[in-house]
Amino acid sequence: MKLTLHVWRQKSPGDRGRMARYEVQANPHMSFLEMLDVLNEELLAKGEDPIAFDHDCREGICGSCGFMINGVAHGPNKATTVCQLHMRHYRDGDVLYLEPWRARAFPVIKDLVVDRCAFDRIIAAGGYISAATGSAPDGNAVPVPKDTADASMDAAACIGCGACVAACPNASASLFTGAKITHLGVLPQGQPERYDRALRMVAQAQQELFGSCTNIGECEAVCPKEIKLEVIARMNRDFIKASWLRRK
Amino acid sequence: MTSSLFGLLYTEKFHPHPEGPFMSPAAAAQFYAAPIGKKVIVAVTGFILFGFVLGHLLGNLQVYAGPDKINAYAEFLHHNLGLLWGARLVLLASVALHITASLQLNALNNRARPVGYQRREAVESSYASRTMIWSGPIIGAFVVYHLLHFTFGAVHPDFKDLNPYHNMVAGFRQLPVSLAYVVAMVLLGQHLYHGAWSMFQTLGVSHPRYTPLLKRFAAVAAALLVAGNISIPISILLGMVS
Numbered sequence: 001m002k003l004t005l006h007v008w009r010q011k012s013p014g015d016r017g018r019m020a021r022y023e024v025q026a027n028p029h030m031s032f033l034e035m036l037d038v039l040n041e042e043l044l045a046k047g048e049d050p051i052a053f054d055h056d057c058r059e060g061i062c063g064s065c066g067f068m069i070n071g072v073a074h075g076p077n078k079a080t081t082v083c084q085l086h087m088r089h090y091r092d093g094d095v096l097y098l099e100p101w102r103a104r105a106f107p108v109i110k111d112l113v114v115d116r117c118a119f120d121r122i123i124a125a126g127g128y129i130s131a132a133t134g135s136a137p138d139g140n141a142v143p144v145p146k147d148t149a150d151a152s153m154d155a156a157a158c159i160g161c162g163a164c165v166a167a168c169p170n171a172s173a174s175l176f177t178g179a180k181i182t183h184l185g186v187l188p189q190g191q192p193e194r195y196d197r198a199l200r201m202v203a204q205a206q207q208e209l210f211g212s213c214t215n216i217g218e219c220e221a222v223c224p225k226e227i228k229l230e231v232i233a234r235m236n237r238d239f240i241k242a243s244w245l246r247r248k
Numbered sequence: 249m250t251s252s253l254f255g256l257l258y259t260e261k262f263h264p265h266p267e268g269p270f271m272s273p274a275a276a277a278q279f280y281a282a283p284i285g286k287k288v289i290v291a292v293t294g295f296i297l298f299g300f301v302l303g304h305l306l307g308n309l310q311v312y313a314g315p316d317k318i319n320a321y322a323e324f325l326h327h328n329l330g331l332l333w334g335a336r337l338v339l340l341a342s343v344a345l346h347i348t349a350s351l352q353l354n355a356l357n358n359r360a361r362p363v364g365y366q367r368r369e370a371v372e373s374s375y376a377s378r379t380m381i382w383s384g385p386i387i388g389a390f391v392v393y394h395l396l397h398f399t400f401g402a403v404h405p406d407f408k409d410l411n412p413y414h415n416m417v418a419g420f421r422q423l424p425v426s427l428a429y430v431v432a433m434v435l436l437g438q439h440l441y442h443g444a445w446s447m448f449q450t451l452g453v454s455h456p457r458y459t460p461l462l463k464r465f466a467a468v469a470a471a472l473l474v475a476g477n478i479s480i481p482i483s484i485l486l487g488m489v490s
Contacts, residue, residue, distance in 0.1 A: 006366075019366060071369035097367040104360050167371070169378060170357035202284060211360030212283035212353045214380065215446040221372030230454045236284055237452025243279045247271040 001026050001092040005039070007051055008099045010108050013115075017108065019097070028088035032075065033058060033065065035087055052111040060084040060224065063159030066166070067112040068099040073163035073222040081161065081224040101162050103171035105208040118208040119160050119176060125204035126197035127180045129189050142188050155182035157225040164219035164227070170211030175219040177205045178231035185238060195242035202239050283356060284450075286349040291447035293342040293349075298444055300339055301436070302469075305476045308416075311489060315413035322412045347388065354381050376438040377446070383439040390432035397425070417484055426481035437474035441467055 003024050010017030024042070026035040033055055040050035056064035060081040067082060069075035075085045090096070098112060106114040131137075144152075156179075164175035181198055184190035190197070213232055220229050271279065279285040307325075310318040326332060370378065393403070398415055401407025406418045420426045444466035448454070483489045 068365060068367070071365060071367035072371055099365055099367065102361050102363055102365055104362055169361075169373075171360035172357070202282060206283060209360055211357035212287060213450075214357075214377065215442070215449045216373035216377040218371060218373050228456075229449065230456065230459075233449050233452045233454030235452075236287070236450055239282070239284045240288060240452055243275070243282075243285065244271070247275040 001028065001087065001090065001094075003035070003090065003093075004095045006095070006097045007111070008108075009051070009111055010100075011049075011110065013107055013109060026087045026090075028086070030087045031058065031083055032069070032085040032087065033083050052109075052113045054113050055083060058083040061159060063161040066101065066161045066163055068097070068101070068166060070097050073101070073166040074161075074224055078221075079224055079226050081159075084224075101166035103162075103165050103210065105171065105173070105210050106162060106165060114162070116160070116162050118210070119162065119173070121208065122173065122177055122201050122204045123160075123180060126193070126200035127184065129184060129193060131189075144187060148186050148188075152183055152186045155179045155186070155227065155231050158183070158223075158227050159225055161224060163222045163224060165210065167218040167222040168211065168213075169216070169218065170214060172213045172219075173205045173208070173210040174213035174232045174235065175223065175227055175229070177201050178233075178235035179227045181235045181238060182231040185234065195238060195245055198235060198238035199242045199246075202235065280349075283353060286353050287450045289345050289349040290353070291450040293346040294443050294447050296338065296342045297346065298440060298447075301440070301473060305473055308480060309476060311413060311416055311480055312483075315411075318413050319411055322410050326410060343388075343391075347384070350381070350384060374442065377442040380439060380442060383435045386435050387432060387439060390428070390435075393428070394432075416480065417490060420481040420484040423485065426485050429481050430478050433474050433477045436477075437470045440470040440473065444469055 003026055005022045005024060006019045007022060008017060009020045022039055022043075024035060024039040026038065030038070033053070036051060036053060043050045053067060054064045056062045058065070060083060063081075065081055065083045066074055069082070069085075074080060074082045075089075077085055077089060100106075100108050100112045101114045101116075103114075105118040106116055109115050158176060158179035160176065162176075165171050165173050168174075181201055184197065185194045215229070215232075217229060220227065280289065307318075307321055310321055376383070396402040397404055397419060398412070401409070401415070404415060404419055405422070406414075408414050420429070445459070445463045448459070448462060480489075
């Protein structure tokens with residue numbers, strides 16, 4: 001199958017960047033990234049700079065990969081990272097536009113690679129629990145109800161890929177921040193720092209210049225891990241309560 | 249012991265706080281400085297305005313019961329000046345806060361993506377939800393016109409104070425005026441279609457079973473509100489109310 005690609009090419013953070021047109025011969029068994037690998041081999045053979053894109057595990061669990069395909073984060077398939085998207089979902093002659101995540105908080109490093117350190121700083125602001133060091137505590141010392149464990153695990157499925165920010169018309173990191181606040185905030189181990197965590201992580205997201213949520217649901221729709229909008233409601237609830245608790 | 253609705257809603261068990269039931273001005277400013285704080289203001293004022301729009305419609309529907317009924321209702325509303333101006337002040341403050349906070353959030357959101365996409369496709373979001381920042385100002389402009397039309401009578405062909413029945417019939421017989429009202433009501437319906445459930449999400453109320461029901465309720469409420477409001481100019485134009 002022959003595809004036409006329009007790819008964002010940007011040499012460096014300071015470069016203006018532009019869309020470049022490529023043609024590539026793919027087969028339906030390839031993953032999307034393998035198709036780009038083929039194109040990059042051809043570019044290298046011609047002495048051109050290959051297209052830079054982030055990737056690591058290529059099995060949909062690390063959160064490294066991701067870019068916009070025809071205006072949709074991670075492409076057209078539900079609950080699928082771009083590495084798990086296969087070329088059988090495309091037809092011969094398709095024209096695809098590949099663009100990096102766009103947000104002030106995610107500056108482009110090169111081509112389709114963006115700097116997502118803003119997410120790391122949100123995690124560092126409160127995405128942890130404090131535990132005593134020394135001998136390991138007994139595994140089941142703190143009982144956790146099944147429902148709670150499931151709710152926490154659903155939120156913890158977030159791989160921090162950034163698709164939620166990319167899909168949001170406001171470039172808001174609410175789904176990501178909400179997932180991290182929920183993941184720890186529902187567990188008994190997360191209670192002591194629950195409200196402080198909400199205040200700190202929300203404040204950090206604001207400082208990183210992410211936008212605000214307008215509840216439209218684009219993030220939930222593109223999330224490869226199907227994180228639900230409920231985590232945003234929970235973040236709001238914890239933030240409101242935390243603001244109330246420190247009302248002096 | 250002091251108590252407050254806020255404390256009851258957001259704490260599993262309300263402990264009387266040494267600082268009392270209210271936020272200090274500094275804490276309130278800090279809360280408002282956060283995007284979620286501004287969103288809470290938009291949601292709460294939106295809730296108040298939604299309630300007003302509903303009450304306003306119920307009052308207007310009395311036009312179908314004849315001139316005596318609705319004119320008596322207008323008389324009753326204007327009889328108690330304290331209540332009238334109390335309500336007006338709450339509404340004016342709500343409108344001012346709703347607009348200010350929305351504009352501030354919109355400015356923040358615009359700054360969050362300085363370089364846009366060449367290709368963009370919406371996957372899940374509704375047209376109404378993506379255009380709140382446009383339906384809002386248009387409704388705002390309509391409200392100004394509406395006040396000049398039916399409250400001050402400044403742009404009304406034959407305005408009679410405290411005679412809403414006559415004012416409605418005379419006002420809506422003009423086709424362009426009626427059309428403007430219909431268009432404004434459709435936009436209001438769009439705004440509420442998203443806003444009426446969105447405010448709960450903003451305030452942190454979300455439930456896997458009830459939120460889908462709430463969305464359906466918001467859609468039905470918005471449709472009924474539009475239908476109820478639009479029915480008045482249309483029945484006047486058709487001569488069913490005269």
